Amino acid sequence: MPNPIELVCPAGSLPALKTAVDHGADCVYLGFKDATNARNFTGLNFDPPQMREGVAYAHARGRKVLLALNTYPQTGNWPSWTQAIDRAAEFGIDALILADPGLMDYAARTHPQLRLHLSVQGSATSYEAINWYRERFGIQRAVLPRVLSMAQVGSVVANTPVEIEVFGFGGLCVMVEGRCALSAYATGESPNCNGACSPGKHVRWEDTPRGMETRLNGILIDRFADGERAGYPTLCKGRFEVNDETYYALEEPTSLNTLELLPELARIGIRAIKIEGRQRSPAYVAQVTKVWRAALDKLARGGAEAFSVLPAWMAELNKVSEGQSHTLGAYYRPWK
Template sequence: MSQKAMELVCPAGTPAALRTAVDAGADTIYCGFRDQTNARNFPGLNFSRKEMQQGIEYAGKNGSKVLVAVNTFAQAGNMDLWYKAIDDVAASDAHAIILADIGLLDYAASKHPDLRVHLSVQAAAANADMINYYAREFGAKRVVLPRVLTVQEIAAINKEISCETEVFIFGGLCVMAEGRCSLSSYCTGKSPNINGVCSPPGSVKYEDHGTHLESTLEGITINQYPKGEAAAYPTLCKGRFESLGETGYVFEDPVSLNAAQILPQLQEAGVTALKIEGRQRGKAYMAQVVKSFRQAVDAVAAGRSIDLDALLAPMTEGQKSTKGSYQKTWR
């Protein structure tokens, strides 16, 4: 029996990526302004106000929606930058704004009560009480859930809340509760809540020692790879450590999230929207991943099955993937 398809939410770090995502079949695109209000404020990425409006118009003409992420935590003494970003989103034709900072949520609810608000994963709302609080006090219509919940936990939450849920299904895998991780801040001195990245490229270094390749983050060794082993991007929570005479990965292997095989279970759990990670990715990546998941989401809605592993394997880190906490058996 056919049922309503889950919403496919796709990233766009540039106007070209936005158009690619729309053309590939994205229902919704999320992106941000080219300033500190955006957790992916990297050189060469993001949108001017004019580009954002053009992107919103392009998406609208092709049946897609745009979400604007104002998802960093505001800096004391410099609130005007964040307030202006919220004002600009409210004045645009964007479908919704994505917020994490509780003060900014209050500002949006007070100044722009008609603005649709989605709660960012950076708010780390991982239980029904927290989610209902944001929905009740600030009118949040959707929450992006942290990547630390099982499918069963998501289903239980959906039975107790009054708003929609959105979950990550592909791309980088954060194994901590987003918004609460202090590991990278300790190592690099930069906060993911403000700078938007747990392993800044400027802190990453690879050194060839002949017998092995060593990856470091701000001078701290994260991993050592024997000759011939693929080297992953170094993040602290996915480092290889020695403990009690054994060497291995404590939390999760350094691979990408791929939940394509469990889309039916996520739909059964009451999930409204499926989110692809990767605003820093290029057009080729976007086209392949979005087209693949468009087929998969439509197939699930129609009660059909589809195998995406072969199509998506080249897009994953080290050509390996995991279902993460959705079906996690902890070591």
């Protein structure tokens, strides 16, 4: 029997963390209230007392806590990131999720006992890249960008001793994570350096005679007719004109959902499934964690042959999906 797949759930707040643990997450991942993580949004994340409480809550129930420090520090703000690493060690965090090699080097030298995971923001899509981080910093797990097909993921797993974690559900980055400066181009704030994509302070909603318009730093991202549900202006998920055709030129507002691929992911040796959504509510975390826990338990009990996706699971997940729809993303070749 191979290792069971770990369920890694998002915790944007202490209530979300407790909810994830209560509903069966094996690990929760979280961040500090600053630019050291890729979900640097107002009202989100943990201050030090909250983090201590969260770690205690998870550890008392035998679950792990992973700290995302997955943005790229610059010269002047470097100490904020190294202090965050020092605090993580002090708080008993089970692993750090890092993207920046310089920070990995710091963590490996200063806290050699700390387990290191390579963040999806590290953009490592091949075993050669992952093995470089392994050799240099001793990473034990890598989170793959959402760009590879199943066969390509299988090839990565087969050629590295590093545990592989993939995204299973949630908001879908259509670009290679860590390689996207679209938000920086439009707003000056990027996932890489500011931990934010299409940040709220640049968003404007305007009710106009032409319909509800959503803008990002003044740039029109989409326009909605009466009766259309106006979504958040994430800039890769707006409607644009290309050669006089108006459509979702990059991606529709949709979520990734790989539930039906679970047996195959288990077969190729995936070690953990990540649920996206630290910016989402505890209710979202409860719903998604519950369904994925049930699915993983069913897989563990009955094996891949007996596994089937219950229609009720998909219905529950679609309720909390962006745009109420889902995709297999790059796992499904025609998506590309």
